[in-house]
Amino acid sequence: MQHGRRKLSHGEIPSEQKALDREKAAKALKLMHTVLEARKTCKELTPEVNEMTMKALQINPEVATIWNFRCDLLSRLPPSTRTGALKKELELLNMATKLITKSYCVWHQRTWVVNELLDLMSSAQDAPEGGATNDRAEQTPEELIASELGVIDKLLSYDGRNFHVWNYRAFLLSHPAYKGDKTKLDRETSQRLIDQNFSNYSAWHLRSTLKDLDVHEELELVRQAYYTEPNDQSVWQYHNWLTIAAQGKHKLGDEYTPEQVSILKEELASVEELLQVEPEAKYALLTKAKFLRALDREGSRDEVRSIFLKLEEVDPLRRGFYQDWLEAK
Incomplete structure (x- = not known):
């Protein structure tokens, strides 16, 4: 079902529609062939080539060869016109992203375009007024990154585990032009995504990279999550990290300080309380067994x-897996 309508099987599609689809496919194939032939001889981004390649990508944005063709032609433009052309390319990429959010070549092209724009904008800022290479942009590097982060936020709200989007976000925040507080942004982003949906491995992982976490506050956040979704694995993975890795331990057999023992006991009590309501919650059961072993309680x-x-x-x-745990000393 898509948008409340059942998808028709091939046999249910009217013959007139099939004929139209075949005609459309034939035109698309002819256009793709024309673009690939043009790539052999074309050395500049003429209006004809620009329109032809844009049409081809609107039909199928996953043709890496065409993106590479445009990349090569855009690279040949002089700095005075390249900024404007790259901004147009970003508009084309926005269209492509609406068609398909998970495409290696689309995100590769976007990374290249934004990196080029950031370099050009930085050079324009540094150039003297009236300089030969001065193409003062209406947008600063910081504003471009902020705009792209806004796009990222929308895409993550739609699909919080799209690794293409997460990789692109990491690129933006690692760029020298980004001047914001990365830790603050990561904290806010992870919190917002977790509030939207507890089952988000990427958001919990991002949270685990934050510095100076208050373990008690984080455990309270996790408790809210596992009481809401007791069988969600992503929550329990972060819980495991908080109670072991975040305490500087690589495994439960390592020696704990009195404060760490106190945390384990507190969490054990919370997990036992959950099990009274959800006695067959497997991650809670496994966590309880781990904590009992770590605390090495008598009996x-x-x-x-x-x-x-x-x-x-x-x-x-x-x-x-459970039998291996039973056999372990």
Whole structure:
């Protein structure tokens, strides 16, 4: 179902529509062939070549050869006209992104275009007034990055786990032209995405990269998440990181300080409270077993064993994993 309508099978499509589709495909194929032939001889971005390649990309934005063709022609433009042409290219890329949000060649082209624009804008800022290469842009590098981050926010709101978007975001924030507070932005972005949807591995991972986290505040955030979605793996992965890796431990067998033991005990109590409501929540059961082992409570060995035996029942696909835990010392 798409937008409330069932997608027709090939046999259900009217013959007139099939004929129109074949005609459209034939025209598209002819256009693609013309573009590829032009690439062999064309050395500049003429209006004809510009329109022809744009039409081809509007039909299918996933043709990397055409993007590379445009990239080559844009690179040949003098600085005085390149900025304007690159901004037009960004408009074309916005159109392509609306058609398909996950395309290597589209995001590769966008990264190249924005990087070129940022370099040109920085050079224009540094050039003296009236200089030969001075193409003063209406937009500053900082404004361009802010605009692109706005695009990123919209795309992440639509699909918070689109790794093309996350990679592009990392490129923007690592560029020398970005002058903002990256830590503050990462904190706000991860919080907003988690508030929208707890099940977002990318947002939780971004949060794990933040410096000077208040572990107690983070644990409270995680509690809200796992009480809402007790079987969401992304939440429990971050919880595991907070209680082990964030405490400077690589595994549960490492020695804990009194404060770290206090955190484990507090979390164990919270997990046990959750299990009273959701007795078969597998990630909560596994976490409880891990904490009991870490705390090495007297008489907990039998309880840990019973937990893993229960996990084999509620999660049979991972029976081998739980058996390995049982056999571990």
